[in-house]
Amino acid sequence: MNASESSRSPEYSEPDHTVSDSFADGPVFHSELKRVLFEVDVPENGKQGVLDALAQSGSDATISTDQLPVSRRTFLKKPGTLVGLSTCLLFAAVLAFFWVTRQPVIPLAKLSPELNLDSRFMSEFDRNFATSFPAQGGWHQKGLLNFIGQTYGLSISESVVHDAAVRFFRLSSGKTRTVYGALLQIPASRVSPLPTLTSFDPGKVEYTQLGKGNYATVKWVEADQVYVCIVFGGARELEALGRALQSTAA
Structure with missing residues (x-):
């Protein structure tokens, strides 16, 4: 039996592989991997590259917080929208002023x-x-x-x-x-x-x-x-x- 055949032993099952993948995505796996990296000799910049890759797991939060400034910049790039909004607010203020100050003649x-x-x-x-x-x-x-x-x-x-x-x-x-x-x-x-x-x-x-x-x-x-x-x-x-x-x- 060759090496390829021995890897397909009856003891290997798909559910075990799925659990291993889930464990690899978990924080415990990341911590263990970081510990091993500091104990094993790796090529220059290799350790930092892996750590940077692991840091990408928190990128979702960073992206979500950056969405608001982008949307504001997009809004500010539309001068027509700003002018229309300002005009509406000014018109409403003028109407309110005349509604209060306009009084009937007695x-x-x-x-x-x-x-x-x-x-x-x-x-x-x-x-x-x-x-x-x-x-x-x-x-x-x-x-x-x-x-x-x-x-x-x-x-x-x-x-x-x-x-x-x-x-x-x-x-x-x-x-x-x-x-x-x-x-x-x-x-x-x-x-x-x-x-x-x-x-x-x-x-x-x-x-x-x-x-x-x-x-x-x-x-x-x-x-x-x-x-x-x-x-x-x-x-x-x-x-x-x-x-x-x-x-x-x-």
Whole structure:
């Protein structure tokens, strides 16, 4: 029997060969092979070549981690895609800006005592525009008018922000009489048409009689703001307020 025939002995089986191959691919086999390499003399650079070959078993992880930078480079090589994405983002930002800032115009006639000026149902002003007292007259003089509570916000239109700022005040007039009123402020760009008056003038007044009481209203435009003074009462209450403001201005 020759050598080739002796290699085909009945003791050799295919399953044993498969198990050997699996063992050769395992970490135990690699460790054992490395140990033998350092104990056996091999040609120059031969040992390093085998070790490098064994290191290729971890190449799959290296390739998978390098795929992301390659995909980013591929994406950056497409300027049309970047320009399109940037344009879409800019367009969305512009739409959002105009959606928030675009507010409907309020008719001047709506700024009247018919508004619900019950502070119990009003919230604090959201400060979407700068508030200030009228420059003319004594509105800003301390001690003349006693402003009650905080500055409230009034929603007149379907705007997502408050349309007007409201301050409630009282004026002591004599020993027994007190004048109560409200001062509304709204940007002039939100009102149409603008009032014809440019200052508080009690001689130009609108009187309104409602089920909840009598009211006197004066509207004027000052700089870029429209002011509306609503006095809870009639001519006598409005005249008392006018005298107080004019005396301070003089």
